[in-house]
Amino acid sequence: MPPRSVRVGVQSPFPICYSVAVTTIEGxxxxxxxLDVDARRAIVDLDASLxxxxxxxxxxxxxxxxxxVLLDRPAPQKLRLVLTPKSLDxxxxxxRALVGELANELVSAAYRHQIAQENRARIEAVTMQAIAGAMxxxxxxxxxxxDFTDEAFEDPLGIALSWEEKYAKKAAPDAAxxxxxPEEEPA
Amino acid sequence: MRELRFHxxxxxGECVDAAVQLYARYATLTTREEDAHWVxxxxxSAPEREERIGNELANYALGLTVRDGGPR
Numbered sequence: 001m002p003p004r005s006v007r008v009g010v011q012s013p014f015p016i017c018y019s020v021a022v023t024t025i026e027g028x029x030x031x032x033x034x035l036d037v038d039a040r041r042a043i044v045d046l047d048a049s050l051x052x053x054x055x056x057x058x059x060x061x062x063x064x065x066x067x068x069v070l071l072d073r074p075a076p077q078k079l080r081l082v083l084t085p086k087s088l089d090x091x092x093x094x095x096r097a098l099v100g101e102l103a104n105e106l107v108s109a110a111y112r113h114q115i116a117q118e119n120r121a122r123i124e125a126v127t128m129q130a131i132a133g134a135m136x137x138x139x140x141x142x143x144x145x146x147d148f149t150d151e152a153f154e155d156p157l158g159i160a161l162s163w164e165e166k167y168a169k170k171a172a173p174d175a176a177x178x179x180x181x182p183e184e185e186p187a
Numbered sequence: 188m189r190e191l192r193f194h195x196x197x198x199x200g201e202c203v204d205a206a207v208q209l210y211a212r213y214a215t216l217t218t219r220e221e222d223a224h225w226v227x228x229x230x231x232s233a234p235e236r237e238e239r240i241g242n243e244l245a246n247y248a249l250g251l252t253v254r255d256g257g258p259r
Contacts, residue, residue, distance in 0.1 A: 053197065057253045068242035069249055071197045073223075079197075084242060 033099050035092060041068075041084035042099045048077050051110050056081065058109035059102060067098065189237040191245055193225040199258045200225055202251035210244045 022034045022043070033044045046056070056079055060069045068084040083098055090097075116123070138146070158166060193203050203225045207216050214231040227244065231237045252258065 053257060056197075057257060060249060061253045064246055064250055068246055070191070070242075070245045071194065071249065072192065073194045073196050 033103075035095060040088060040095065041082055042095050042102075044081045044083070044099060044102060045074070046079040046081065046106070048073075048079050051079065051106055052113055053079070054113045055106055055110035058112070059105040062105050063098070063102065189229040189234075189241045191227045191229065191241050192221075193227070193245075193248060195223055195225065196258060197252070198225060198248055199252045199255055202255060203227065203248045205251055206244045206248040209247060210240055214240045216244075 022036050024034055031045065033042060035042055056071065060071060060081060063069055063083060066086060068086065070082040070084075072080040072082070074080050081102070083095070083102060085095060085098060153160075155161075203218075207218055207227055210216060214229050214237065217228045217230075219226050219228075227241075229237045229241045229244070231240055
């Protein structure tokens, strides 16, 4: 597709209000990614409801050593990422490869973020246990101050009962005391 | 002159300031605030230099923002 000239708006991260030639990138929808031919940079627009900002940061950070990265929010529900390769070798195919890599990285970062959110409570619990374990056993003073009166946990099924407590013979309520006592065997 | 616009939802103001302080020795940098953006104007002896310094400044501001966990 031949480059076309567009007017960059005030909300653009570029120097305001000058014309740039943009073209689509093969394999990517026009409203998702396009190439600024003059400045040799790729502009990727993302739906903010699909990609959290944390994923955008994660993906952008991966490219910070190879590219100049600029983020923007042109609309409340839209995020924009502008990638300018530091090396101009490779031309448009190199930029296209970068955009593909960025798209993959975005999906990966978004998924990692989702997993972290879902397992946050578990991660915090494990971390707390690890920190508590690293602190070492309690001292005698700690034990002395510890309140043992609280129930450690609920045990509705009686799992924590000892064998003797659970299976002890119960005396019949109307039986005379000592009636259930086993008879002594003769010597 | 090159103008960089850092959206307040995406960049931390302190990080943009730190980047401006770091690169102020390489170009004339002026800053201003808009409703949604921190704006940095880069002026240097040549357009290529402005481009390079602006790009490096933007990367530095982004790196600091990511390191600090995003904007407040």
